[in-house]
Amino acid sequence: MPDSDMSSVIETPFDAALSERYLVYALSTITARSLPDVRDGLKPVHRRILWGMRLLRLDPAGAYKKSARVVGDVIGKYHPHGDQSVYDAMVRLAQDFALRYPLVDGQGNFGNIDGDNAAAYRYTEARLTAVAMQLMAGLDEGSVDYKPTYNGEEEEPEVFPGLFPNLLANGASGIAVGMATSIPPHNLTELVDAAVHLIDNPKADDRELLQWVKGPDFPTGGILVDDEDVIARAYVSGRGAFRLRARISVEREKGGGWHLLVSEIPYGVQKAKLIEQIAALIGDKKLPILADVKDESDEQIRLILEPRARTVDPDLLIDSLLRLTDLEIRFPLNLNVLDATRTPGVMSLKEALLAWLSFQIEVLVRRSQVRIGKIDERVELLDGYLIAFLNLDRVIAIIRSEDEPKPVLIAEFALSDTQAEAILNMRLRRLRKLEEMEIGRERTALAKEREDLAKLIESPARQRTRLKRDLATLIEKFGDARRTSIEVAAATREIDWSAMIEKEPITVILSQRGWIRAMKGHLALDQVGDLKWREGDGPFIHFHAQTTDRLALFASNGRVYTLAGDKLPSARGFGEPVRLFIDLDAEVEIVQLLKLAPDSRLLLASSDGKGFVATGEATLAETRKGKQLVNLRPGASVAVVRPIPDAADTVGVIGENRKMLVFPLSELPELARGQGVTLQRYRDGGLSDAVAFALADGLSWPLGGESGRVRTETDLSPWRAARGAAGRMPPIGFPRSNRFS
Structure with a gap:
């Protein structure tokens, strides 16, 4: 450059x-x-x-x-x-x-x-x-x-x-x-009443003002369901949120039927989108107790919600709608404004009202001062007119005889330049006797007005009185009744969402490559292999379930994920990769998929021989990322996830070294998350399989082949020992796969 x-x-x-x-x-x-x-x-x-x-x-x-x-x-x-x-x-x-x-x-x-x-x-x-x-x-x-x-x-x-x-x-x-x-918007009458109280009691606190300002008053009505303490905390701090509900009533029909009528919706909620939300719930069968939604609105909102049957509990339907749709919202309060110096800041209710009142007092004083200035200017002119009327003949003579009458008038009658100019511009028709009387009356009235304004400017008490009188006039012109009612209500009750899902039988099928699908009905499990599979893929885990069931998927890295039975892809085609529904890395293997029962118990064991008992409730993980259930040592992975039968009192473990150990189930801790304790000690290799069973019933395993025969060993005394022992070779005929099933 x-x-x-x-x-x-x-x-x-x-x-x-x-x-x-x-x-x-x-x-x-x-x-x-x-x-x-x-x-x-x-x-x-x-x-x-x-x-x-x-x-x-x-x-x-x-x-x-x-x-x-x-x-x-x-x-x-x-x-x-x-x-x-x-x-x-x-x-x-x-x-x-x-x-x-x-x-x-x-x-x-x-x-x-x-x-x-x-x-x-x-x-x-x-x-x-x-x-x-x-x-x-x-x-x-x-x-x-x-x-x-x-x-x-x-x-x-x-x-x-x-x-x-x-x-x-x-x-x-x-x-x-x-x-x-x-x-949020508020009711004018309530605001003015609170402002009047502040004028008389400037030291009143925010909570005291809530005697008048009950809460927001939205143009669309609705019901504010927060209690006084929640509302007070929001106004005192200038930050918070208000729970706003639609106005919903139960309308009884002839014959014992009923429907819900929504006559007011929350502020800021678009009615068309609200109807789409409700219709989506019906279409996706997320709320089976709701049958239909109709819009009969004209100038007034009128939404009709029809239940699936007259036996449906109206309160349950209302609570479900409030939780699932924008029939209940939280409207935030953040009273962040610019003050008189253009400085941003969060104000409380009192601070905002005081700032507005202070400005109105300032306007009142300034307006009065400007008015006094205009009165003085007018009085000056009126005094000039009176001088002219009192000396009318001389004034006319000067105007007729002088080429420049203005300086002569100023010199002879001690007029100001403004007065002389006004006299010269005065029309002839104003030179009548009546005009002189009108000027006198006007000057008297202006003098009285100026005196009142001067007193107003000098007296803060008069200013407050005048402001209260003006506020009363404001209410007469624009005051109206509150539209948003305040009805303290508890949060909507917890809903058993499984009850909201239409219960249908399904067959859950997971392939070896991690593709999942759900067939309607309970397919015979021996027919699963006859379904269509992707090239190189085949059946891995399959079982009967219901659409209301929750499924737990266990990964080899110790994480567990929850799948909803009603959200599984249909059996058309090959299904969809399960990794689309959860955050599961491609290199992590799927160990187990089973129905989740909160009151059930599971036996979990890792490849290095550690294990513990977990409840079904501990495996619940509603997010895509799942939750870490088993803490693994470096190089280890989850090897066994098995349900524990109610009658089980014993654990059987077999290692890759083909040594089996049997010990009491009571020796395993029940953990919500952890690494567990040592199940079996190994010199070489690790854990191959583990199972919980009832000792009185013996330990069973399949004999292999297509016969379907099972062998049960009831005398397990040679393999019984304390947890953590090395064990001994299994009974003759135990499967070479080192698996109990």
Whole structure:
């Protein structure tokens, strides 16, 4: 690069430059995009939309205008971002199911609670609501500062001064860099009552305010089921979550039948997706006690849920639906906002209300000061008019005779420049006697108003009284009843999900290469070999089960996995690799697959002769990764996993050195996880097989061949010894495979 081009190059460490630039971006996202202001509860995009609509004179009593016009003005003058993002923000301000007190009055398709999108902005029209006008009241009275727009051609207010607690009344949500906000909507009447209490008792704590603010009040209604302590902790800390349920009632039918009626759904849940969730439960047979779902909604939500039979317990069906669908959600509270200095932070309920009240007092004082200034200007003019009326003939003579009457008037009557200019611009028809009396009355009224305003500015007590009176007026205009009821309810009861699965017989088949499938019905086990198999594959483990059963798969690395009988692939084709359902490495071998019974016991042994007893409950592992059940020494692997019969009291072990040992089952510990104890001592090789049996019944093993004959040895005294012994050669005729079965 030529030396002349190096003047614009700044040498700086890459990490420092990256950190500096990212910090600028992060701060911009936090303060100018994602977090609302505690004073008016608005993000910049919402504030600019309402400001642009106000300048277009879209008052509630006026005509609607195309949304495209609003969006065009906003992105052209105030908010240089994408038109779709601005329109989406505007649409949300008009949705009565999204905002507790909508700020935009939309005409046309502005979306619905089903989740359908709004029509394009060229088709819809909008104007402001009375609430929005209330939020912007006082903008023309000097109550807030203005700042230049992004291009310096226009001005916009830094914040709206109106007396409306928009932050908590309508809520907000947003994700910035490293922080987020989530504020649910609340009832205006409750907020104002709490604010009035704070005005009189500024030291009241957050829990005291909960006498009025019972909890969130969502536009879609629903039922808040948390207790007072949970709600209080959330408001005190500014962080928490609320359990919100749909409003579900049991409707009785003629003949003894019944169905469930859902008349309100949780806030933020799209009705169409909720119906899809419920329909999927029916289609996948995950909730067999539910037969059908119907949508009979018009302007009011009306979902009909029909049970499989009239004998179904309604409470069981409701609890199951609450657990499996969005008929119950948790709505987060993260009261993270920008304070008056544009600093982000999490506030409690009291802190947020106090910050808003402090701002309203500031607006009240500032508005009064601006009004006093305007009164002084008007009184100055009125005094000038009175001088003119008292000296009308002389004033007329000066105007008629002087080329420059203004300095003469100022000198002769001690007028100010403003007064002299006003007299010269006064119309002739105002020179009547009646006008002089009207000026006198107006001046008297203004003097009284100025005196009251001065007292208001000087007296915090008067300011608080005035604010309480204004809040009472606010309630008269916009106050309404709570929509979300509060009914303390315990968490939904634990459901036996196996009861929710339609019980059907299946035959579970696992191949040598790890492909699994489930055939409907109980296939004769001697016919499994006749099924179709992949080339080089064949049967490995197969048994009868039910779709409600849980299956335990044991791997050679000591891990155990749980499979659901109703989730197994069908027997069409060759099934599917079992490794698609669990995280099992390709080099790890499958040792055993069996039905899982929580009250059963299993004998587990590793190739180095260690072993222990585990319960079926200890093998339950619902995640894909399974759980480690057997701790193995280096080089060892799981060799034996066998169910222990109820009558078993003895363990038989045989090693690769073809020595057999028999010892009491009581000598083995029962562990939830571990390495176990030594079953048999080996000089060479390791463990080949182990089995638990009843000593009184003897030890049996197959004779081999196709005869199916079994030999039972009842006199085992030659092989009985303490656990950990070396053992001795097995009885004559014991299989050369060194396996008990």
